[in-house]
Amino acid sequence: MPSSPLAEDTIAAIATPQGRGAVALLRVSGPDARQVLRRIAPGVDDVQPRAQRLVALRHPETGELLDRGLVTYFAAPASYTGEDTLEIATHGGVLTPQLVLDALLAAGARAAQPGEFTRRAYLNGKLDLLQAEAVADVIDGRSRALHRAAVHQMERGLSRRVSELRDAVIGTEALIAYSIDFPEEDEPPVPPARIVGSAAEVIGRIKALLATAPEGELLRDGALTVLAGRPNSGKSSLFNALLGTERAIVTDIPGTTRDAVEASASIDGYPFRLVDTAGLRETADRVEGIGIEVARRYLSAADLVLFCIESGRAVDHDERAFMADVDPARLVVVRTLADRHPGESANADPSGIPTVTLSATTGEGMTELRRVLLAKAFGGILGEPGEAPLVTRERHARALRSARDELASFLDAMDDAVPMEFAATHLRAAVDALEELVGVVSVDDVLDRVFGTFCVGK
Known part of the structure; x- marks a missing residue:
């Protein structure tokens, strides 16, 4: 501190x-x-x-x-x-x-x-510094999941984990110092394998913490979930059903949605940013064309894409081409309007893309869709207890990656038979990265960014 x-x-x-x-x-x-x-x-x-x-x-x-x-x-x-x-x-x-x-x-x-x-x-x-950032998340957070993570962080949950990592790296430094103190010995008191194993164990623990970063960072802004598909494919009805309110205009007239409509939703306490976009098709209408261009920009930035295809018809060539261009990890196929085609069921796409058949009107399939969305966006942290530390900011992930990389460089140096006292400079750099994370080493521009986002009275 x-x-x-x-x-x-x-x-x-x-x-x-x-x-x-x-x-x-x-x-x-x-x-x-x-x-x-x-x-x-x-x-x-x-x-x-x-x-x-x-x-x-x-x-x-x-x-x-x-x-x-x-x-x-x-x-x-x-x-x-x-x-x-x-x-x-x-x-x-x-x-x-x-x-x-x-x-x-x-x-x-x-x-x-x-x-x-x-x-x-x-x-x-x-x-x-981690506790201070958690104060901001408690104030600004709009989901129960972020609130749980922030409260735990305020109680030093993440700080304790980072301090344990720092202490472990310092422990590895101590092993090296002990070995260097006995240069006259034929057999050093601390075998090099023990030193290497100590550093490798810390890398594993850092990787485990970093694994929470993709989902942890989504807790703050919500998973950007874009509804796409042809006109009249049921996007707006699904958008309203996920929100539980009539935000998008729903009609049988193709091209009704001319611009992107965005709203926040919570699914089992996890945040999503839903975007209803213009139907994807060739059009001579200039305004509709602008809406389609906006839709494509949202699609390029999306964390998840719900590609809507009406039940009761085969997937056409253009739709298959669209799905082929989307990362399968981000894609969910939704066969909509199931109430018009009773008895139709959806199986997972042979490529592994999950497919859900539903009706926004009757609610059939909505529970399954919510389950799929949670698994896609937050699968890495869904099973974590509420008090498990999570990485929720890019600043946290950047510092942890720096510490991980310095430890990896230390192991490389040991493999190359670099003298321990020189290889140990990477350990000191890893400690510095972890200390900056919790604010033991204060960097003014980091502090300005952190506290500049607070409200005046806090």
Whole structure:
């Protein structure tokens, strides 16, 4: 954890969303927090830690009464930021909290930057960087699966796993140091095979953690799932059925969907971004043609493609050609409109592409489709317990890949009979990558990216 002197200034911000509501919360953090309170609450000489007090809040320059609010004081270091901190609960709405914030700024506080409270918590050793990112995911997350992963990460689940990996690499370094300390021995006290085995074991553990990255990263934004097919193939009906609401216009007129329609959906707590696209066909209609071009762009970026083909007819040449151009790992064939062709069943495509027969009208086959979607998008983490650490950001995966590659380079160097003291530089680089991941080594541009995504009051 980085060591940082306590901040010299005191910051303030509204911590709740603007708008009509019963209560708003303002936060103040820094060495002058209590002095700022005395200036907006004349007559309040002191406040006891972790005890609420009802006070009259006034503007320090005009004396105007702004509100009566509940103040809670958290003394350093036993606070979220590690500094003296105040939480002031006022009446909600747009105007009252803003007037109280203006009073706090007039009393000597500075307006907080996005994420500055959590950044101070990190710099003061209250959180590591992985925990800080988890705070943002708890706030921004829109799926139960991401919420579970973020809460576990806030409780240091991923941090502990990374710390264990770091300790294991350092342990391998220690084995080398022990061997180097006995150069006069014919038989080193630590056999090289043990050192190599130690490094290889860490690589295996890093690979296992990295295996969660593809699905873990999808938890944050949702799996981009594009519905494609000919006009009138049942795409829009299926889109609405997956959403549980009528978002797309459904008619029997070919070409009704002229543009992509996107919406978020949750399937068993896992997030999906559904996109209903224009029917794929040759057309002279310029507007429809633009819609088809948009559909192709979505298809190129899709995590999953639901290719809709009406039940009761054979798959034509153009449809087979389309499916041949899509990565089978991303493709699900959906035989739609099953209510019009009762008794038809779908078997898996000989190429291994899953095929589901369904009716968006009756609901037949929808449970099976949801099962297939979950397995395709999140199959690697579906069986994981809620407290299992997951890699949910590209920053995490990049650092782990760097550590893995450095360890692999170390093994290559050992195979090439490079002296251990030189080969060990790769071990030190692997430790550095893992330390940067949790924030033991603070890199300013990394911190700016992490905390710049936070809301102001956090």
